[in-house]
Amino acid sequence: MTTDSKLPLLVETLTAQRDAFLSQWTRTVGEDLQGRLSLAELGRELGELYESILRALTGGDLDSHGENFAETRSLLIELSRNRARQGFTPTETARSVFSLKEVLEPTLTSDEKGAQQYLQFARLLDDLGLLTTEAYVRTREEIISAQAEQLLELSTPVVKLWDGVVGVPLVGTLDSARTQVVMEKLLQTLVDSDSTHAIIDITGVPTVDTQVAQHLLKTVVAARMMGAQCTISGIRPQIAQTIVALGIEFGDIPTNASLSDALRQALKEVAEDATEEIRGLL
Amino acid sequence: MRDYGAALASADTVSVADSSDVVSARQMVRTLAQRSGMSLVHQTKLVTAASELGRNMLVYGGGGVVRAATITEAERCGVYVEFEDRGPGIADIELALTDGWTSGSGMGLGLSGAKRLVDEFDISSGPDGTTVRILKWGR
């Protein structure tokens, strides 16, 4: 093979013993991943990677950030993303690259020239290994922020309970960002559905501290200013005790022990509103 | 509060001399808030704060200049507004920031209320004028 590579011996060896190296590499990585990925799939992945590294090495430059390695990098990023999604650890992902060193070591380090080229190649593989970790972490972060967003959406459904009554079953911990979303959604639903009563059910909220109480209070006041009644229901005994122990001022927020009580109360008021069709004025 | 003065190189400016200018100032702030992709609630809070501070500036500082600019950082975008007057200044800022305190005809919620509506708030006052700086991040 004609080449302007800086590591001619390495390229030669990699080309000559491709099949042996590749199958050993696949085996090593396969053992690491303990059969959670099929050998055939792994072999295909690593085969592509092997080819692209070989092509890059033939090109000469050894800079892992350079033009030559663009294809290798994108293959590695793709590989890391998949590993992150499939739930492999960062170590397992990086080992996919590093284990190529173990495979090559016995063959290359038998003479001095080979050893020298091996060291240079090892440094390159270190860089590429780090790249996988970076891509892995980035993917994980994307997954986490996407999930946080979904959670925010999922956990705040505003449901219509009856004509004129809407409810929000809150589940999980309340922080300012979430309360903001809940408040906005609840108040908008009041306007859109022309509902005069809202029930916030906190059965699924594990703890109520001063800040959470503040948020609830603000929601109730905002609803009242818009001309709607807002009730808090689902206050469990422990929470009632905490509220009293903390000395939290729930002010004149209407509260009910259970959602059904709150709903009964709201329905009664809605019914009163509806029957009072009094002629006059207009 | 960090110094966002550099952002004012490309700032929009409204000089406030009467109450119609307060309306122009808050419209300017609203336009910037919309441009920075701020949510409706955040926009409303920022514009309300600007309205309070703009009126304060007119009533107690005899008018002045409002400058506003969008701020872009790594992963967030916000609006920075600066209110500068050449009035007599505020003798006791601490007191002026207390809820319910008023030296004029307001409800005493101007400064303290505006502070609660934004993410960053800074006030400096001396015998030759008062400057209030606010920043609201969009989310």
Added chain:
Amino acid sequence: MTDRVPVLKIGEILLVSIQVDLEDQMVMDLQDDLSNRIVATGAKGVIIDISALEIVDSFVGRMLATNAAISRVLGAETIVVGMRPAVAMTLVELGLSLQGVRTALNLERGLKLLRRISAGRA
């Protein structure tokens, strides 16, 4: 000369629908106009529609509270209708709770509430 907010009379009700960004002078004029009209017409109820208002600051908030108090003295009940959610959330943060001001979700509900009040049941 600034614009004035129109005060419309429908039966025994005065309707104020604020459609423009309010200048402070307009707010003060409205307060005068409204109390004059209540006396002149003997209105029993006032509805202030703020559904078009994008912001309500402490000045406008104070006007709403003052108007409610003044009209009550003059024998008329004031209902503020159509407050936007973002405006309500901002007012809460601002520390203004519009104590003593009756509110309704929209004009229709405001009218119903006035009827109930005049029938002495609310």
